[in-house]
Amino acid sequence: MRILVTGAAGMIGRKLVARLARDGEVAGKPIAALDLHDIVAADLVSIADAETSVFVGDIASPDTVDMLVSRRPDVIFHLAGVVSGEAEANFDLGYRVNLDGTRMLFDAIRLADYRPRVVFTSSIAVFGAPFPDVIPDDFHPTPMTSYGTQKLIGEALLSDYTRRGFMDGIGIRLPTICVRPGKPNKAASGFFSGIIREPLNGQEAILPVPRSVVHTHASPRSAVGFLIRAAGIDGDLVGPRRNLNMPGVGVTVGEQIEALERVAGSNVVSLIREAPDEAVWSIVRNWPTRFEARRARELGFEAETSFDEIVKVYVEEELA
């Protein structure tokens, strides 16, 4: 099996590559070659008996995607993309990378005339308020950001290209990934990770929204698990509706904090400082809360079942 990972230098990309290197196989078949692509150089990994290559370039370039696809990867993890805040701030960049880049990749596959499995990371950002208490699998997508719009268009292309037999696509709508490792960022969602990560690292964290806010989370480890499951799943089992809401843990911010206390103690939790920020809350208020994700669960996609587990994954992976 030849595997291609786009966006391989990103947070999820790096963890996926580490998992692939550890497993040495995908969908029960050994990895013979692993191609890593990003706009910056991804870290090279070694896999026994496998050739690994790192490519640096612009995903929204026909030359780049043609070259990557000409190597005929059997499984393509298409993670490359501009994040939500950047796509909103820079209209042209977001459409170029998230829409044109995805379409160019899919078209290169179409014209290469073979039928690889393509795993596309979509997002719950395809949904827009107002929401029911629990969002069903067939909830209608009405994105409220350019990022969500671009992901929705990628999903639509994936479905049509799959229906026409050009590729064998699976789109996975990721919930918020928590706890993100690394430094705080300026994303409006940053505090969901920050209130766990900073206290565990002995630093103060700001909580800008009420403790009653509900949101759905999965760990980076689960996100990688979703990708691996999507790479191996039988497309006939999934049927024609190829874009799936991933499962996660739906909790209030208060419940996040209680989980942190159970895992790490009250001293850690005391580092969280409440500082209501109406600007942040006005954004977060329009975000999805809980997801049913019944189809994904039935298809074997697994997330944590409590926020305690999510905290523990961070401790194990980042602080061990």
Added chain:
Amino acid sequence: MRILVTGAAGMIGRKLVARLARDGEVAGKPIAALDLHDIVAADLVSIADAETSVFVGDIASPDTVDMLVSRRPDVIFHLAGVVSGEAEANFDLGYRVNLDGTRMLFDAIRLADYRPRVVFTSSIAVFGAPFPDVIPDDFHPTPMTSYGTQKLIGEALLSDYTRRGFMDGIGIRLPTICVRPGKPNKAASGFFSGIIREPLNGQEAILPVPRSVVHTHASPRSAVGFLIRAAGIDGDLVGPRRNLNMPGVGVTVGEQIEALERVAGSNVVSLIREAPDEAVWSIVRNWPTRFEARRARELGFEAETSFDEIVKVYVEEELA
């Protein structure tokens, strides 16, 4: 008001232009200029005190759309597109015209930095089976054709470009337009019009599906009415969800035939010959049946209330 109509030489386009010429105004304001565009020359019309122009060219060309938009039309009716069967048969053409053409037009508007009303004809082809008995306004779109995929992407762009203030878009999802004037075509949906039109013209018509098949129809006159209403509606009334399911008459094929008999008599109806065609039925079986269209009705979009009226519209407009 300067008005631009793309796809002005098509069936709906011609009827829209005739209505504009008759009204001499849109949204209560007189038409000062009317620009008609299509891949073939649309018929020139004359409107008192208005300049009318005909442009021939490819909508999926930046030069064409830049030229059309540089004239700064206040209202743009974007009807241009490749039809469903053609988009399925010719992948490249469908994506080029229906996706690239629409995106180029929207981008030309964005870069022209003004905020015209854009009325985009989408389609119920954005929906895919299975369906509930009555399809609600917030039913999730899962197109089962490339045409439906391209329309869904156009809708997503329209919403995002409107949200960002680049234009003031309204997308209208048309039901099947019936009775289509003219010659029979090879579209799988052709019989819905054919079983009314051919008998009214003294010709035999083939009915390839069972009389129990349910489908939603609106007349070409109603389709034009939807466009005019969409041109004039207050965007704030519509809110952020800019793509609307249009109303129509949901009837069985048997009820269509009963309406024809009431309007035109049993001799006319006797020209319908049942000749079951499994290939046609297998397509039609996956098509939407009835629509709630509550939002559109509340927003003043009006269709016929019985299939008798739809038959009478055809008689008045085409046979008078």
